[in-house]
Amino acid sequence: MKLTSKGRYAVMALVDLAKFNNINPVSLRDISLRQGISLDYLEQIFAKLRKKEIVQSVRGTQGGYILNKKAKEIKLTNIFEAVDEKVKTVQCKKESKKGCNGKPVKCLTHNLWDELESHINNFFNKKSLDDLVKDNEEKSV
Amino acid sequence: MKLTSKGRYAVMALVDLAKFNNINPVSLRDISLRQGISLDYLEQIFAKLRKKEIVQSVRGTQGGYILNKKAKEIKLTNIFEAVDEKVKTVQCKKESKKGCNGKPVKCLTHNLWDELESHINNFFNKKSLDDLVKDNEEKSV
DNA sequence: AGATACTTGACTATTTTAGTCGGGTTTATA
């Protein structure tokens, strides 16, 4: 069970962005250099973040990205959703309501995985980008 | 972020085993049929569970596997560990104590991932095989 | 002896991940 780097990078990049998000947009190039993430990969990630209206882009020289909402209002859940980092514990399709794997009954452990999923999502729902930035400032004080 | 089927199968199989674990050993063939998991794959999984002394094997006809501990004492953590289903949120190596990715400082989100890891592991530590079997019995009553 | 079941190790197809690459378009500024 692991977090993919797409999700990890997205969060890292957004924390970076939030820290430097004063008046001027922040360029991906800067984030790339500071965080050590490939520029091309960052572009893919930000395309998704933009589609989900988490960031806004500013084109042209001196352009870059800015947050589209307050850092407090951006939860980890939103970020992960945007980059398709879903929490997936069960294989069984949701549609079939009852029953897993073609069987008429839920598999023995179905409830467990549902519970686990909620447990994790719960964590992601509580944490906002703002929390992360603050944690970070404290650390460096 | 997803659970692999090795981990999922291991837990499913053990719940099945725990349910039928009265006097006689339970054969993988039965588990395979009941849970719809490939026999060959189950064998791989049980080899690992045996090495970690979670189950005991009984060879020969009428053989199979039995739990090596009380269901109450087998936590999900133990099961996942046995089948190499680790919870991995960070890339950064543990050895280097301070610093991630060769840099002298921890990455912006290091604490976050550590926290997430604990959060998940906490869940796994609380749940025992016995809990799962009981949940299941309640459901079918 | 034969059937059932565990044991072991090698092999492999498929999928996912983590990018790269090559071409754009937009816009500030010199």
Add this chain to the structure above:
DNA sequence: TATAAACCCGACTAAAATAGTCAAGTATCT
């Protein structure tokens, strides 16, 4: 108005992980 910095977009791909399969055993009950 030329140029460079930045975003924008889609296709491609190497490597790793996953989810198995397959083959050839060994042990033990009946």
